[in-house]
Amino acid sequence: DAGVIQSPRHEVTEMGQEVTLRCKPISGHNSLFWYRQTMMRGLELLIYFNNNVPIDDSGMPEDRFSAKMPNASFSTLKIQPSEPRDSAVYFCASSLGLGSNYGYTFGSGTRLTVV
Amino acid sequence: SQQGEEDPQALSIQEGENATMNCSYKTSINNLQWYRQNSGRGLVHLILIRSNEREKHSGRLRVTLDTSKKSSSLLITASRAADTASYFCALSSGNTPLVFGKGTRLSVIA
Numbered sequence: 001d002a003g004v005i006q007s008p009r010h011e012v013t014e015m016g017q018e019v020t021l022r023c024k025p026i027s028g029h030n031s032l033f034w035y036r037q038t039m040m041r042g043l044e045l046l047i048y049f050n051n052n053v054p055i056d057d058s059g060m061p062e063d064r065f066s067a068k069m070p071n072a073s074f075s076t077l078k079i080q081p082s083e084p085r086d087s088a089v090y091f092c093a094s095s096l097g098l099g100s101n102y103g104y105t106f107g108s109g110t111r112l113t114v115v
Numbered sequence: 116s117q118q119g120e121e122d123p124q125a126l127s128i129q130e131g132e133n134a135t136m137n138c139s140y141k142t143s144i145n146n147l148q149w150y151r152q153n154s155g156r157g158l159v160h161l162i163l164i165r166s167n168e169r170e171k172h173s174g175r176l177r178v179t180l181d182t183s184k185k186s187s188s189l190l191i192t193a194s195r196a197a198d199t200a201s202y203f204c205a206l207s208s209g210n211t212p213l214v215f216g217k218g219t220r221l222s223v224i225a
Contacts, residue, residue, distance in 0.1 A: 004157070033212055043158075043203070043215040056212075091157055100146040100207040106157030 006092050006107035013114055018080040021110045024073055025094030033104065034067055034077050035091045043091070049075065050098060082114045117142050119187075119204040119216040127222040134191040136219040138204030139184075147180060148205045148213065149189050158203065158215075161189075196225045 005024040013019050025032050034046040047057040049069045057067065064083070069075040079086055089111050093104040119138040128134050138147070146165045150158040164171045164180045164187065171178045177190040191198055201220050205213040 031212075035215075042217040045212055045214065048212050093158075098207075098212060099210040100144065100148060100163070100205070100213060103148060103160035103163055104150075104158070104205075104213060105160065108157045 004092055004094050004105050004107035006090075006110050008110060009108065010111045011113070013082055013112070015083055015114055016081040017114075018078065019082045019086075019112060019114075021077040021090050021092075021112070023075045023077070023092030023107060025075070025092070026105055027073065029094035029096055029105070030072070031095045031098050031102075032069060032075050033093045033095070034075070035093065037089045037091060037109070046077070046090075048098075055098075079112075082112075084114045087112055087114050117144075117206060117208060118214045119147070119206050121202070121204055121216045121219045123219060124217070125220040125222070127224065128194055130194060130196055130223055130225050132194055134194050134198070134221055134223070136189045136202050136221070138187045138189075138216060140187075140204075140206055141185065142208060143182070144206050144208060146207075147187050149176075149178060149187075150203045150205060150215070152201045152203065152218070154200070161202075191221075194221075194223045196223050199223045 033048040046059045047067045052069045067077045089109045091109045093106045095104045096102040119140045122137045148163045149161045152158045175192045180187045201218040203218045
């Protein structure tokens with residue numbers, strides 16, 4: 001398996017533009033997580049899915065953020081409109097299940113810069 | 116949800132020395148996991164230790180868990196320059212996603 005695949009690896013966009021981040025989880029993993037990493041706040045959980053269903057999006061900072069998982073092999077995280085404070089590295093991770101009984105496999109991340 | 120707190124925040128050692136990182140937490144847990152993150156990369160799962168285990172080994176890694184003190188430690192023996200990375204502990208209570216600490220930045224100097 002190629003692991004969790006995220007695209008793009010880097011994204012530079014202007015404030016106000018729409019940004020879409022993509023993730024392909026590991027086949028057979030039924031849980032998918034979106035995290036954001038900054039120096040100030042560390043790794044923050046934004047939203048997670050189980051069997052393609054969003055379970056908890058309370059970590060999404062604002063209504064400008066939305067995420068979908070239309071099928072077991074694809075998820076998107078969208079920011080519209082983007083703001084400079086959204087600049088961070090966004091990670092997607094997948095796992096065989098929720099909780100701490102399973103290890104998570106992370107993608108390489110998308111480094112987002114909003115100017 | 117609770118977050119583990121790693122200590123120290125940064126650690127610098129010579130190649131060949133042992134590196135010890137600690138993680139403390141506040142409430143009861145089912146299991147605890149350790150991850151490594153190389154610069155510019157995603158996190159990589161290292162080891163999972165269950166609440167009924169006291170010690171676990173994986174190659175040069177040794178993890179201990181003391182549920183009475185609510186703490187865990189990660190020991191890397193005979194460190195190498197390639198071990199330079201950030202190390203995170205991750206916890207969850209019940210069937211909730213993992214919450215990661217701020218990490219320990221380890222520098223191994225050749």
